[in-house]
Amino acid sequence: MEAIMERLEEMMTFAKVVETKSFSATAQALGTSKSLVSKQISSLESALGVRLLNRTTRRMSLTEIGAAYYEHCARIAQEIDAAAETVTQLQAEPRGVLRLTSPVIFASLHLAPAMQSFLKRYENVEIELNANDRIVDIVEEGYDLAIRITDHPAQTMVARVIAPVRWVTCAAPAYLERYGIPQTPQDLLQHRCLVYQGIPALRSGWHYRIGNKEVSLAVTGNCRVNNSEVLLHMALDGMGIIMFPTYILGPHLKSGRLQAILPDSIANPDMSLYATYLPNRYMQPKVRAFIDHLMEHFGPQPHWDDF
Structure with missing residues (x-):
């Protein structure tokens, strides 16, 4: 484990040297000495059996192998930083x-x-x-x-x-008494449907799953509204058939003010x-x-x- 940690430290030093393009700048960034940075790079190259950096008195550049190795070292360094930041973020108090x-x-x-x-x-x-x-x-x-x-x-x-x-297709009992109860999704094409335009997926039609079959219908009606509360009140007043989620319809289905239809068809299944x-x-x-x-x-x- 000690050898692994030593190698990891050398890899992080190598990545920092590549980024700063300087042993001196790396030493300053890591709070260590230039000689230790040089020693770590030499030790890493010796362990790998390759030269990672071309070094002269005036400039330093990556070898081809060094460039490929740096990509891995940089990625590991980023993951280490991310792990540390994640711990910090998780410990931080929401504010x-x-x-x-x-x-x-x-x-x-x-x-x-x-x-x-x-x-x-x-x-x-x-x-x-x-x-x-x-x-x-x-x-x-x-x-x-x-x-x-x-x-x-x-x-x-x-x-x-x-x-x-979960979505339910329903209408007020008064509407169903007057116009009849649809037995299949296709029957909706002969009824007044109250179309909600607040969700883009519903503008193109109402979608059902019957067994393994998918059905999409371009329902018609004399009212299209982009506000769900307005449309709900119209359905409660018997103005037409509505397809809405149960988080809206639940109390009205329970009280009987709205009656669910098409029990064998799953509306908006996904x-x-x-x-x-x-x-x-x-x-x-x-x-x-x-x-x-x-x-x-x-x-x-x-x-x-x-x-």
Whole structure:
């Protein structure tokens, strides 16, 4: 083990020499002597049986083998730094302003209680919430975190699944008494469907899985809305058929104000609730703590499905 640690130290010294292009600068950066730096490089070359550096009185350059070896040494040095920084970050107390964005109705019904318990738990954190049904660009607008309900999180972001999101197609009993109950997804084409435009995936149609078969329908209706609360009230008033997640519909399905239809068809089968954030090298403690808190609060079996 001692020999391994000695070799690792020599590799780190070699990487620093390449980066500073100077034995003297390396010694200063590492808090050691120039002679020890030279000794470590010579020892490394002897152990490997190759020359890593071409050295003259005026200049120093990498050999071909030295250049290839440096790439590995530099990568190891970065991993060591990352490991140390990770420990520091994990030990750090979450603090500062956490800026996040969420769909309006989810924020109102479910995120607010989770935020309250989080703030009681972490007194050095403040939260700024933008409840908005549009897709907020968290890079351009400076947000730490975005709550998304989607089946395809952006590949440029890190996406953590917080909880599954189950969708139900339903309508008020008065509507179904007047227009009849659809028996298959295709029957929806003959009905008034209330289309939610807040999620891009739904603008192209409603999606179902029946057994192993996928069905997408360009449903029609006389109302398209980008606000989920408005659309919910219209469905409750018997204006048409709606397809929404159970985190919105649960209480209304339980009370009977809305009636579920198409029990054999799974709507939007791959949708989930995600916490998405930038793929920074080190996650800030406030972001990590909030995501962990959401997972404790909602997942893996969300309470809104208890109806």
